[in-house]
Amino acid sequence: MTDSPVRPYCAAKPRIVRPLPEGLVAVRQRLVRLMAQKWVNGTVLHYAFREGPEPQRQAVRSAFEEWKDLGIGLGFQEVDEPGEAEVRISFDQADGSWSYVGRDVLAIGTQAPTMNFGWDLTDEYGRTTALHEIGHTMGLPHEHQNPFAGIVWDEARVYEFFAAAPNHWSPETTHHNVLRKLGQDEVEGSTWDPDSVMQYAFPEGLIKEPARYQPGISPPGGLSGKDTEWVRTFYPVLPDALPALEPFRSTPLTLAPGEQADFEITPDASRKYQVATFGAADTTLVLFEEVDAELRFLAGDDDSGEDRNSSLSAKLFRGRRYVVRVRLAWAGQSGDTAIMLW
Structure with missing residues (x-):
């Protein structure tokens, strides 16, 4: 998310895995899992702030607008009451930055936050953080966990790095957000985008392979071309005029x-x-x-x-x-x- 190795990182919440019946054919199981976190296109996601100073709120509003301005069918609408919102945003500075992924927010109680920002959002790193967490809410996972990335980690150093300040992560949090490779039923496509807004920055010494990333990864921040392509493909603009669904007609x-x-x-x-x-x-x-x-x-x-x-x-x-x-x-x-x- 930035070229600074001392910045705190997003700690996305674990996915809420829907149990599936035994015996499903592999292709069906994969497609069901793949779509589980994605919203029906045309949904308007209502978001509400539980607290937070106005400059931080405005930074989040701007990030929602930046996603929407790409020209997509998914909508975002601010509401006053958290109980009326699918997305409830907190600014607990002691809890880091995180979000639930996609439709998992619907399983969270209406009085609990589904997204938190634990640091200032008014600089460029903060802008990218806001875009990143909203990306999670739209259904995007961490890009560096893409199974097609081919990343080979120096796992001991990864655990050591994230256990230190400013993250102070447990081994479980580090494994969930960094080392665990996503299943192929959790990602679309077959390519890795190191410039994605969903990609962490990593300092030198954490990656063994690919060799060109041994000095580290420094995404430019903001939305990449592939981020834009993905969201426009999965949430395309919908037509204003729709066909009628007539009663008693299949x-x-x-x-x-x-x-x-x-x-x-x-x-x-x-x-x-x-x-x-x-x-x-x-x-x-x-x-x-x-x-x-x-x-x-x-x-x-x-x-x-x-x-x-x-x-x-x-x-x-x-x-x-x-x-x-x-x-x-x-x-x-x-x-x-x-x-x-x-």
């Missing part, structure tokens, strides 16, 4: 893993409705209601790894606008799936 879905279909619902009667997918696919299904020109989460379901279909039920009102989004993790053996409203 709509086939032709999606690749990670792709998404979006539909508009405009009920002609106020009543309880059901929305569900059909087929053997693993999907995440989310329903939003438009309130004051903003889409608000109404209901959601995820059948990934289970022998059932995503399904949700909600009362919809005539004259209001709703949007349903379905993201596919695994298409099943046949590759066929569909969605229906009734």
Whole structure:
């Protein structure tokens, strides 16, 4: 994250691993795990500050805007009440900087923080820190843990370095945030980006291989070209006009893993409705209601790894606008799936 070896580092929280049934084929298990932390595109993540001086808050706001200004479908909206936010931000200076990863924030109690900043954010290192932690919340892991990086560590020196000031990390924290290689079911692609905002800076002596990084790694800070490419690919801008999901009409879905279909619902009667997918696919299904020109989460379901279909039920009102989004993790053996409203 910087070229200074004496800076403190992000200590991301351990992932909350969803148990999966035994016997899933390897490709299905990988795709389910890969999508588990990613948000349905078009989601508006609401964030709230639990405390903190205004300059630090403004630095975080600016970092959210920097991600959003890349032109993506994921939205960010500040709210006053932490209980109304998926992302709750603290500034505990004794707790370092960290975030939960992706949708793991939904498993955290509404009175607890999901992100913390433990040092000043108003300099360039602070800007990169804010971008880094928001990257975690969007579903990005640490880049230096990419299994395709080929990094061979001097593990004894790594543990020694992170146990010293200013980090004072336990061996478990060092292993989780540095030495543990991510599984191939936790990363997209097959390349390593040493310039990524999710990549730590490392001083000389911690890396044995690749040889050219023995003197250390010094990412330039900020978002790299590959960071930009990744977020635009996974969270592309969504069209303003969406196809209608008509009641009692099955709509086939032709999606690749990670792709998404979006539909508009405009009920002609106020009543309880059901929305569900059909087929053997693993999907995440989310329903939003438009309130004051903003889409608000109404209901959601995820059948990934289970022998059932995503399904949700909600009362919809005539004259209001709703949007349903379905993201596919695994298409099943046949590759066929569909969605229906009734």
